[in-house]
Amino acid sequence: AQTVTQSQPEMSVQEAETVTLSCTYDTSESNYYLFWYKQPPSRQMILVIRQEAYKQQNATENRFSVNFQKAAKSFSLKISDSQLGDTAMYFCAFMKLHSNSGYALNFGKGTSLLVTP
Amino acid sequence: GAGVSQSPSNKVTEKGKDVELRCDPISGHTALYWYRQSLGQGLEFLIYFQGNSAPDKSGLPSDRFSAERTGGSVSTLTIQRTQQEDSAVYLCASSQARGTEAFFGQGTRLTVV
Numbered sequence: 001a002q003t004v005t006q007s008q009p010e011m012s013v014q015e016a017e018t019v020t021l022s023c024t025y026d027t028s029e030s031n032y033y034l035f036w037y038k039q040p041p042s043r044q045m046i047l048v049i050r051q052e053a054y055k056q057q058n059a060t061e062n063r064f065s066v067n068f069q070k071a072a073k074s075f076s077l078k079i080s081d082s083q084l085g086d087t088a089m090y091f092c093a094f095m096k097l098h099s100n101s102g103y104a105l106n107f108g109k110g111t112s113l114l115v116t117p
Numbered sequence: 118g119a120g121v122s123q124s125p126s127n128k129v130t131e132k133g134k135d136v137e138l139r140c141d142p143i144s145g146h147t148a149l150y151w152y153r154q155s156l157g158q159g160l161e162f163l164i165y166f167q168g169n170s171a172p173d174k175s176g177l178p179s180d181r182f183s184a185e186r187t188g189g190s191v192s193t194l195t196i197q198r199t200q201q202e203d204s205a206v207y208l209c210a211s212s213q214a215r216g217t218e219a220f221f222g223q224g225t226r227l228t229v230v
Binding site for chain 2: 037045050110
């Protein structure tokens with residue numbers, strides 16, 4: 001099974017500042033997908049950003065961007081101009097592209113982000 | 118439907134009873150996932166269905182847990198002889214194809230007393 005590690009259980013950032021959440025993973029695969037999901041107190045999981053491993057260009061979605069370092073197996077999420085609504089649990093997830101036995105999303109344990117006024 | 122629907126949203130059951138949790142995926146989505154999330158924890162993979170292929174059951178924690186997906190659509194997760202450690206939020210997700218976004222339901226909060 002693929003291992004996804006999020007080394008920061010909790011983080012805090014002030015409104016309008018920038019914060020980076022880290023994620024590393026362990027795999028022998030060369031083709032895969034990586035995701036960041038957000039889970040606010042409502043419990044609803046929401047996709048933040050998605051990256052295909054074969055693409056060298058880092059994915060960007062408005063204030064959210066990733067730093068994908070394939071050789072280092074690192075996939076960090078940068079949130080710019082943090083907003084109070086960004087307060088949530090953030091989960092990094094890994095999905096194999098080809099497999100003979102399932103394609104489950106494997107999640108890290110999450111980082112709890114608090115945005116303060 | 119517009120999104121992934123799970124029912125019930127909350128379930129309280131007595132230790133030793135069986136429970137069934139239901140998931141209605143987005144229409145046309147071939148992949149369906151079940152996860153368990155204990156309080157303040159990450160998502161623990163339970164089972165994965167992809168089309169007509171045999172499901173990946175590698176995450177089921179014990180033989181008290183089982184799941185089926187009828188007609189490639191609705192899925193039911195069954196927990197037999199529930200234990201207090203089964204208390205958690207059970208999340209279901211579906212996706213259209215491999216590598217695409219998985220859409221999650223709101224989950225079922227199971228409490229075993």
